[in-house]
Amino acid sequence: MSTATPPVHHGAHAASSQVEPEEVFDEDDRAMQIAAAQLREVTDRRLGKVTPEWVKALAQEQPRGHTD
Numbered sequence: 001m002s003t004a005t006p007p008v009h010h011g012a013h014a015a016s017s018q019v020e021p022e023e024v025f026d027e028d029d030r031a032m033q034i035a036a037a038q039l040r041e042v043t044d045r046r047l048g049k050v051t052p053e054w055v056k057a058l059a060q061e062q063p064r065g066h067t068d
Helices: 025-049 053-060
Strands: none
Touching: 025 053
16 A cells, blocks of 8 residues: 655745645635635735736635625
8 A cells, every 4th residue: 555645846936826726625625725815815915926817716706604
């Protein structure tokens, strides 16, 4: 029985800005992804970086069961 480990990206050219979220397991996971995307937008803005469109779209979502 072997377990595979995902590849680790190192350095400034890691593809973290190009990786979209994988499967969502429940509403809490989705809410966490949305909150992380919102934080990413703020952080990118403060650092003068460009936020990927998929992050912007995710940040605009409303978590299920959460209304304003």
